[in-house]
Amino acid sequence: MSGAGAPDFFYREAQRLGYVARSAFKLLQMQNKYKLITAGSSVLDLGCAPGAWLQVACQNLGPLKNGGSVVGIDLKQRGFSVVLSDMCPLVSGITTTDAALSAELGMRALEVAVGRSALGHMSGDIQMDGQSKPSACAPDDEGVLRPGGHLVIKLLESEDTQEFRRICSPLFRKTSWLRPKATRSSSREIYFICQSLLS
Numbered sequence: 001m002s003g004a005g006a007p008d009f010f011y012r013e014a015q016r017l018g019y020v021a022r023s024a025f026k027l028l029q030m031q032n033k034y035k036l037i038t039a040g041s042s043v044l045d046l047g048c049a050p051g052a053w054l055q056v057a058c059q060n061l062g063p064l065k066n067g068g069s070v071v072g073i074d075l076k077q078r079g080f081s082v083v084l085s086d087m088c089p090l091v092s093g094i095t096t097t098d099a100a101l102s103a104e105l106g107m108r109a110l111e112v113a114v115g116r117s118a119l120g121h122m123s124g125d126i127q128m129d130g131q132s133k134p135s136a137c138a139p140d141d142e143g144v145l146r147p148g149g150h151l152v153i154k155l156l157e158s159e160d161t162q163e164f165r166r167i168c169s170p171l172f173r174k175t176s177w178l179r180p181k182a183t184r185s186s187s188r189e190i191y192f193i194c195q196s197l198l199s
């Protein structure tokens with residue numbers, strides 16, 4: 001809509017071409033003039049809602065094989081329905097060290113997904129460095145996973161891995177362990193699957 005409330009040219013064009021907002025034409029003009037986004041670009045769109053710039057950015061990424069990506073964040077986002085963490089530390093070969101680093105990365109993924117406030121005191125048994133240890137709750141301690149959402153965390157198996165189940169069982173409807181068929185037999189990796197975050 002134009003400022004006066006009547007549909008203007010760009011509003012109608014956006015409708016016709018399937019863009020979610022007329023703002024698409026702002027980025028289209030920049031793109032036509034400066035060619036900012038090219039095949040294989042990796043784009044971070046800050047303040048992306050309702051998503052017209054995301055649409056334009058995606059249209060300019062070129063073929064899938066070029067590996068382009070677009071990530072958008074916005075205050076209006078209602079979170080994510082699935083959070084995947086395949087994070088793995090640089091493996092040193094020292095089993096206990098690698099497992100501890102993996103558990104720490106797993107805790108970070110869990111914290112991003114459900115928020116520090118949901119974890120509260122429960123994560124105390126898994127070692128984290130001083131900065132990331134859960135502290136007093138603040139409004140931004142909320143996680144990014146929506147109620148009902150699912151979480152996957154890769155871990156290197158150790159005695160700590162069962163702690164994840166203890167922490168997550170009260171938070172999710174169902175938790176399971178999976179060792180995928182594609183995992184090498186020499187690897188200690190295991191995936192922790194958490195289904196349906198409780199609200």
Ligand SMILES: C[S@@+](CC[C@H](N)C(=O)[O-])C[C@H]1O[C@@H](n2cnc3c(N)ncnc32)[C@H](O)[C@@H]1O
Pocket residue numbers: 021023024046047048049050051052053054073074075076
């Ligand atoms: C003009 S709109 C963006 C339109 C978008 N480029 C498109 O084409 O669909 C501005 C956006 O900035 C977001 N925003 C404002 N402050 C923000 C913040 N601190 N963090 C994330 N998003 C923010 C608002 O929620 C709003 O959706």
